[in-house]
Amino acid sequence: MRVNTSSETQILAELDARTDVRLLDSEPLSAHTTLRLGGTPRAYLRAETTAAVAECVRALDAAEVPVLVLGGGSNLVVADGSVGDSVDDGELDFVVVAVRCEAIDISPGGLVRAEAGATWDDLVARTVEAGMGGLECLSGIPGSVGATPVQNVGAYGVEVAQVLRRVRVLDRVSGKDEWLEPSELGLEYRTSKLKGNDSGLVLEVEFTLHPDGLSEPIAYRELAARLGAEQGERVPAAKAREVVLELRAGKGMVLDAGDHDTWSAGSFFTNPVVPAAEFDAVRAKVAKALGDEAAEKMPAFDVMGGGSGEAGVKLSAGWLIERAGFRKGYPGEAAPMRLSTKHTLALTNRGHARTKDLIALAREVRSGVEDAFGVTLHPEPVWVGCTLSGES
Ligand SMILES: Cc1cc2nc3c(=O)[nH]c(=O)nc-3n(C[C@H](O)[C@H](O)[C@H](O)COP(=O)(O)OP(=O)(O)OC[C@H]3O[C@@H](n4cnc5c(N)ncnc54)[C@H](O)[C@@H]3O)c2cc1C
Structure with a gap:
């Protein structure tokens, strides 16, 4: 599949000649994604300044070379030789631009700018150490x-939307490089105008943090309880960070190369929002399957939105998955891809999984929940070269 044309080869060579870009050959994406899945792109450019990142993407876009912008690879499902639009040896039909510009600037007043x-977690640690709350x-x-x-x-x-000041975005269609207000980004629950399309390249982000060193109001009940705080209270940011890291580690949600429960893309499905008018039907299905008490106790929160802008009810994907019969660790030790043994919402690679194994498990879980409760789960990660339904 390697289809580098002579113009693409020339562009890659010109970019590689910069001191802030490195061209790597035969760089499999399984080495750059937290699921450890993904084939080998046509080329891999490591760009180390904002100017380099912008130039790599601009030059490749102008030549109509398909590009994958890569951050930490922690929210990606990438095709490999087992599935999708990659041939048997897993070659992928695009060039990767790995965003590796890393400067961070923290001003005492609470304004923080990062490339x-x-x-991300280095930024959080540094702001907390600098006595700032918010992240x-x-x-x-x-x-x-x-x-x-x-x-x-x-x-x-x-959500990061609460502390965003503005975002520097290169518009990949118009070529404009400008700072956008959060209101221009269409930020919603686990999505924005930038997600899942190639419209914009983020070059820098600014945050407005609390210089008093106190956290955002603690909204999450389990966290408030562990902190000995009331919901809505602000607490020292350093204490909140410590407890959040403990809670996350207990759920396999902090990366640890030695722990396969963290070889994931985090929560694999978003919490589904069902239209308010359909909620009673879902509750009735839960009651039929699990009894009235379970139906009463099912986590459900009234929300506006869910993409439609209409009133809806947000359910817990993890709760539905477990109640549909998928336990932690499903389907068992021998499987290459399993639900995490610490958290049902994470699909985890036990060491030798292929992308087809991930897709098979994701489909099984999604159909199981659909059959049991009539609720469709939607995956949170971005899909590259493949989809949940299996085709490319
Ligand atoms: C163990 C674990 C726990 C997680 N916990 C959470 C959690 O609690 N909350 C949560 O929200 N997420 C969570 N995630 C998901 C993931 O970490 C976040 O979505 C993260 O922000 C992805 O960052 P990344 O740099 O790895 O992006 P990548 O996976 O590299 O990319 C994801 C998408 O963003 C695009 N992208 C990346 N950088 C840029 C850029 N500079 N400009 C434009 N587009 C870009 C990519 O092209 C791709 O489409 C978790 C993941 C794991 C593995």
Whole structure:
């Protein structure tokens, strides 16, 4: 499949001649994704400054060479030789631009600017050490700063949208490089205008943090309880970070190369939002399958939105998966891909899985929940060269 044309070869050579770009050959994406899945792209460019990242993407776009912008690879499902639009040996029909510009600037007043390739959790740690609150509940999320607005990352009752000041985006259609307000990004639950399309390249991100060293109001009940705080209270950011990291580690949600439960893309399915008018039917199915008490106790929160902008009810994907009969560790030790033994919402590679194994397990879980409760789960990661339904 390697289809480098002479113009593509020339562009790659010109980019490689820069001091802030390195061209790597035969670089499998399984070495750059937290699921450890993915074939080998046509070429892999490591870009170490914002100018280099922008130039790599601009030059390849202008030549109509397909590009994958890569951060930490923690929210990606990539085709390999087992599935999707890759041939048997797993060659992928695009060039990777790995965003590796990493500067961070923290001003005493609470204004923080970071380049897109900075490691997210390094930024969180540095702001907390500098006595600033705001990011602590997002501690331990893998990946890069630049990807955080892409899916509006969130955890423990906080979303990055709450502390974003502005985002520097290269518009890949118009070529404009400008700072955008959060209101221009279409930030919603685990998504934004930038997710799942090639419209914009994030180059830098600014945050407005609390210089008093206190956290965002603690919204998540389990976290408040562990902190000995009331819901809504603000606590020292360093304490909140410590407890969040402990809670996350207990669920296999902090990367650890020695622990296969963390070889994942985090929560694989988003919490589904069903239209308010359909909620009673879902509850009735739960009652029929599990009894009235379970139906009463099913986690359900009224929300606006879910993509439609209409009133809906947000359910817990993890709860539905477990109640549909998928236990932690499903389907068992011999399987190459299993649910995490610590958290039913993570699909994990036990060491030798292929992308087809991930897709098979994801489909099984999704159909199991659909059959049991009539609720369709949607995957959270971005799919590259393959889809959940299996075709490319
Ligand atoms: C163990 C684990 C726990 C996780 N926990 C959470 C959690 O609590 N909350 C949560 O929200 N997520 C969580 N995630 C998912 C993931 O970490 C986040 O979505 C993260 O922000 C992805 O960052 P990344 O740099 O790895 O992006 P990648 O996986 O490299 O890319 C994801 C998408 O963003 C695009 N992208 C990356 N960088 C840029 C850029 N600079 N400009 C434009 N597009 C870009 C890519 O092209 C791709 O489409 C978890 C993942 C794992 C493995």
